[in-house]
Structure formats: structure tokens, C-alpha cells
Amino acid sequence: MGGLYVGLTLMLTFNMVVGTGRFEVSILAYFNESGRMAGESCCSGSRDNDTCLSLCPTFLTVCLQHHSAFIPEFPACTYGHAVTPVFNRSLTDDVKPTKNMYFIKIPFQFSWPESFSLVIDAWQEPQLNQSAKDLSNRILRDVVRDKLTPPSLWVKRRTKTAQLELIYEYRVVCDEFYYSDTCEQICRHRNDNFGHYVCDETGSKVCLPGWQGEFCQEAVCTEKCNSSRGYCDKPFECRCLLGWTGESCDKCIPNPGCVHGICYEPWQCICQSGWGGRYCNIDQHYCTNHQPCRNGGTCINDANKNFTCACSVGYTGQRCENVVCYNSICQNGGKCQGTSENNASCVCPxxxxxxxxEYKKHYCKDTNCANAGTCVEEANGVRCLCVEGFEGNYCESEIDECRSNPCKNGN
Structure with missing residues (x-):
């Protein structure tokens, strides 16, 4: 038993682009061992004991059109058509009708209608391409009326006459990136500024990890990221809106300069207990905590600058640290010099x-140093230099040597 296996790819294009796919026909095997036409006559050559001496040079036409109950001798092939090359080779007994899987592809660029008619004719080829115009050259016709939705499994078909046998299968599939029963849905894998997704078997978008939204353009932030106060441009990050901080963007940023304050919303400065002022930098208990006023001044807590000192008569300055000249500041005839901006001082007589x-100066002539002490006059008065064993301003006291406990094992 001999056989011939034929396969090729042919393309046909329509202008209107709605859906896009292809109708595929795989010619598995064709047998014409007798070399005869549909009847008893030989395709070519003569007979020898009722055997045709040569094979039929043969080609196939594949016609795809709308579903129709009536197929004319020369169909319209509204969905497309293809023609195989001529095949003519010797047949041997060891050739079997095994699957060779070569395709005839009829592409379409319209919404696949589900229903169709498929017409396959086998022609002898004595006059090349003119043969298909002469019905007398037709060896075999097979017509299929069917319904398929892509992607479909292969449908196998066998047609056979007394002399001929044709085995083939067909299916309809959408082109890459096209889906649905009509091949109209477009879905193309992408990972760029326009989307981050792959397509499943139905053409639906499946977002890549870390992306969400209709076109998978919205990044998924970290699980703890506060959605009203943070955002992300890349998956699994958390970038804070202005005025918020922290790993989850849940901590407000207080007013810049806020010292002892907190916030519940950005740029607030709500003072902690004991503090006041716009920046919570005023100690409301400064007077009690620091007692800054000198020379008898009275401290008053100030909401703008911590404290104010009400100075006693004769003193000035932020802390009443400066002395000013006034009546009776200098005693015993002393003369005051200086201004309110500088410390006043008394020039004593x-x-x-x-x-x-206020102190009267003493002289050695008016001073008696006791216990053989010696008087020495200094700038601010006199001083007694005591001999060993005595102490006091006038050396009037005898030193008690026992105070230092000099005795270790006695009294």
C-alpha cells in the first residue's frame, strides 16, 4: 500500500481588523494507488491489464467560507482559500498513512462566526493552474459543515472512494495575544509603564506580584502602609505624603521648631504640660524652676520669653544683675558713678x-591684737597675724590641738 504526505503553510489576509486568527488544515495522508480519476479512467498514460501505468499528478484546493447548505461547483471561499503544490511520486508498499502534521493555514481578520463550510477538492494537474477551472480534472470533493469556537481541538476526517482516500484534520485558533470565541479580545503580556500583567487562557489580565488595578498599573504598597497618608510607586514600598513620616506613614510631622510639643495632624505644635508659646519653648514655671532674678528682683512668668524680672530699686537688667545710681545707694559720703546700662559703683571716701x-576702714593704731599677734594694714582694713597656738580676728582664741585627734593610742 502506498501513500503520499503533503504539508505547507499558506497565508490569506483580509482588510477589516476586528478579530484575528487562523483556520488550520493538516493533510495527513492521500492515497490514489490506482492512478484513476473518480471513475475508471486513468488520470494519464495507458493501462496494462486494467492497471494504470502512471500516477496522477495531484494538488488540493482548500476553500473556507460561510456556513451554507448549498455549495456551488466553484464556491466563493468568503473566509479564504489555499492551494497545495503538485505532488507526484512513486508509491511503495511500506508507506503508511501516519500523521505528518504539516499545516495549511488560512488566516482571518474578522470576528470568527463559529459556523463555516470547508470544501476540499483534489485535482489532477495536466495543465498546471488551469486544471481547477475544468471540472473534468476534479478527482475528489469533500464538504464539511461544522461549528467551532477557538481554541478548538483537532477534528479528524476521512473521506474515501473506491479509488481514493484522503485523511486530514482541521481546527480554528486565535492568533497570539487574541482571545475569546470570536478572537476579538486582545491581551498582550507587558511589564512597563502601561501595565504589569500576563494573560490567562481566556485573555483576562493577571497582575504580576505587587500590582493591582484594571490595567495592573497601581503598585501594591507594604501591608502596614497607611493608605490615606502613604503611597508607593513600586511594589511593596511605602512613601509618605507631605507632613507624615514613619515606616507606615502614621506619624505626623510637627511644626518645624516645635520643642516641647506633639501633633495629631501635620504641622501642629500642641504643648506638653508646663510649656507654652507658638513653638512650645516657653517654660510656664520658669520662675519656680530657675529663680533667675537677682538682687531681690521679683520673677514673673512670661508667655513670650519665659520670664520677666521686676527689679528692686537701684537694679536693672534682664535678671536685675546691673546696679544703677540712685539716691543713698552710696553710704558714708560715697559718690555713685555709672548709668542704667552699666553697673553702678560707689567711690568711697x-x-x-x-x-x-558701708564698711568703716580700721587702722592698726586703733586695733589691739591679743596674745602677741601682729597688726597689718591692708586695702580694706587691718588683719592680725597670730602666733602659733592662737586664732581669731584678733588672735583672741587659743587653738585646741586635740581637735585633730593627734593621739592614736592615748588621750
């Missing part, structure tokens, strides 16, 4: 000293 000339 002879015989007096001290900040206010």
Missing part, C-alpha cells in the same frame, strides 16, 4: 570701703 561704702 577715705576711711570707708565696700560696694556701698
Amino acid at each position: 577715705n576711711g570707708f570701703y565696700g560696694q556701698h561704702c
